[in-house]
Amino acid sequence: MNVVFLHPDLGIGGAERLVVDAALALKSKGHLVRFVTNHHDRSHCFPETRDGTVGVTVVGEWFPRSVLGKCQALCAYLRMMLAAFYLVWFSGIKCDVIFVDQISVCIPILRMGTRAKIVFYCHFPDQLLSAGRENLIKSLYRAPLDFLEEVTTGMAHRILVNSQFTAALEALVPGEWDHLKLVIAGGYDSRVEENVSHYKELVELSKKLGIEDKMLFLQSPSELTKIALIRTCTALIYTPENEHFGIVPLEAMYLGAPVVAMDSGGPKETVVDGVTGFLTPPGDAGAVAKAMSGLLTNNDHHRMGAMGREWVKDKFSFKNFSDALNSLVATDE
Structure with a gap:
């Protein structure tokens, strides 16, 4: 067809x-x-x-x-x-x-x-x-x-x-996070004014909070770089609010990383709270910090990462996705 x-x-x-x-x-x-x-x-x-x-x-x-x-x-x-x-x-x-x-x-x-x-x-x-x-x-x-x-x-x-980075930055305060580094990576389009202004805002905020030495900003990383980052991270923090669906949490869970996401939009359907990661109130930096602290203190990130991978393979595999779409396309009204 x-x-x-x-x-x-x-x-x-x-x-x-x-x-x-x-x-x-x-x-x-x-x-x-x-x-x-x-x-x-x-x-x-x-x-x-x-x-x-x-x-x-x-x-x-x-x-x-x-x-x-x-x-x-x-x-x-x-x-x-x-x-x-x-x-x-x-x-x-x-x-x-x-x-x-x-x-x-x-x-x-x-x-x-x-x-x-x-x-x-x-x-x-x-x-x-x-x-x-x-x-x-x-x-x-x-x-x-x-x-x-x-x-x-x-x-x-x-x-x-398929029914803000700021929170992540504010969660990374000195103290218990001294041994960690926060990598903010994502698509960057210089044509989009919001991308440009928000990037500058994040850089200035990291300086204001005194954590610029713990930050790494990556604009439009390649697929190989993105995969390497997710495979080696402790957890992926996904901060968009009311995201339509959000493929990134699925990619992270498939690669074995637990996800800390906002309790709104797509992640409500893709992240199993307390099992494959944590859902936190939108914009609540304290809740993000608490979730990350729990992952580190209890060493839960390995267990949650493994469960996340199985969850994605079971519910969102490419084969299941292909079969379902093919069935929909081939079925007459």
Whole structure:
């Protein structure tokens, strides 16, 4: 079958790793798979999308991501609608199944222009992740977007659901942590103002707390470096709040590292509290420190790491993932 993944920004984040793995899983079952996306930087992407393992077509990159730094969600919706228009009326790409990732507003366009099965991949509803609803202007801005998300999500044939670094820094105070080092590693895109400003903020905070000698910042590490870091770490601290899904905790557990994550979003489904790691209140540096102290004091990181690996192999293996996706694609409505 011809399978197309419609994705807003094919970078190197956790959501992108998950959707690329989904594409590889379907390709391993003999399906023809490609991406249509609003952005794909060959110097800032996963190797499978760069080396031709899966084809990538970029559409609508010229459309702005924001208006004077605002309205990012609205612009993302419009960019995905442009990609959908291109896919069904101008691309000539044959589609039997279309996976729509993250943004559902383009689904009506796909339903009008193609008979393909539409699968919406909802990591976590966007309206549940958007903060600042107490602000009247923000509430008025979000109201039509939330309505569109609710209505268009239900138009898919099938729905798949995966229902701050600052905390980590503040937990690393002098004393019991003297023998440890904190490595902060992740995707870094100089085009994204938030990435640039947050990196500077973290560097300044480490100096303010007097722990710069215990810090190592790695921007966009390679896959080999990332694997080496996780394999040799005591634990992985995963601080994003209300993350859609978060592939990083799964990667860490598979490699034998326990995970300390926020008790919100994706990690609530992937991390078993007290078994494969710990879930802590979002933004609570003290809770993160307590969890890490428990891992070290009781020498639990080896036991939890081993249990985490078995948990991922049992529930999230590539074979199970491939079989489930293939079954979904092959099943007629």
